[in-house]
Amino acid sequence: MARPFLAVLFVCVAGACIFLALSFEGRASAQFNSPRRSDYTVGVMPTRKSSPSRAKARRILRARKPAKPARAPVSSPWRFRKSQGLQLLELAPFRELPWLIHAFSTRPSGASTLESEKVLNLGFMEWDARENVLANRRKLQSALGAANFHLAALKQIHSDVIHLVSPSVKDPCKGDASATNRAGILLAIQTADCVPILLVDPRKRAVAAIHAGWRGTLARITEKAVGRMQLEFGSNPAHLLAAIGPSIGPCCYEVAADFVTKFTAQFADAQDYFDEARTGDEPNPLQWLNMKPPGHQPPPKNVRLNLRKANRSQLLAAGLRDQNIFASDLCTACRTDLLFSHRREGPLSGRLMSVIGIRS
DSSP, X not given: OHHHHXXXXXXXXXXXXXXXXXXXXXXXXXXXXXXXXXXXXXXXXXXXXXXXXXXXXXXXXXXXXXXXXXXXXXXXXXXXXXXXXXXXXXXXXXXXXXXXXXXXXXXXXXXXXXXXXXXXXXXXXXXXXXXXXXXXXXXXXXXXXXXXXXXXXXXXXXXXXXEEOOTTOOSOEESSEEEEOOTTEEEEEEESSSEEEEEEETTTTEEXXXXXXXXXXXXXXXXXXXXXXHHHHOOOGGGOEEEEOOBOXXXXXXXXXXXXXXXXXXXXXXXXXXXXXXXXXXXXXXXGGGTOOTTOOOOXXXXXXOHHHHHHHHHHHHTOOGGGEEEOOOBTTTOTTTSOOXXXXXXXXXXXXXXXXXXX
């Protein structure tokens, strides 16, 4: 009698164990596979080879459009200046040079219409008409008193290519930085999250404009632009002034953990650019808890990258003095009432323009 009883007991215990294991696996699978709110302030746009329909893009934008934060004044030495209805961000040390023109554009008051709002879109986007963009560019130049300047924009490709611009260069070049010491040329950089940087040599009367996304930053475009000014104009880096304009801040710029590896392979201080110096390759002794086979583990948690700090570090490495580097703390993703952000707004984002030039 004992043996049949033990056999039945064994079967019951085994069945109970199998049931508990399957239930745990279902809960773990639901935990790791169910959609969760991202740590990023907004959802990350999926990568697409072609642009979505305008109607779908508008639905995406409406779903992601944040509440407008309270307007706060910018801190010194930055200041806003109103000109012909436009709100332009300027740097006081640059304004002290009477021969210099510069500005970082903002979102409001243009010829373009985005979600029933009049905006100053300065890039040729699918949702905007070309004539509107050209009208916005003319309005910006007029507000700066540079209506007769040649606007030298680039076909930006997230590279480390730097162009020397002269009056004979009329068509846009492929690259992400430009420099000149010639009057009548307005160097221009377009951004909607990436870091715009304007350089001035007060002694040699030379200027440069830099577009630094994460690829350009990784390729040291900012450091190379300083070197190009040394080569072309005989600039002393210790005499240069640098303005780092509005860009996506470390509060919002979330990237994959493997970016830590990419940057630490290039920069000795790269761990200072991230909120957490995780690469995603750290051993996890509790991986068995999710009941997933090898190769099917959930991806490592993302980290946040401070592109402003990374480019400031490059300026210092190139020889600029710390007191000559000025960085705006305006975050494009946080301030979509004032700026454009591709990370937050997706395909229905416009483009800001950072410009610098030399008066005759």
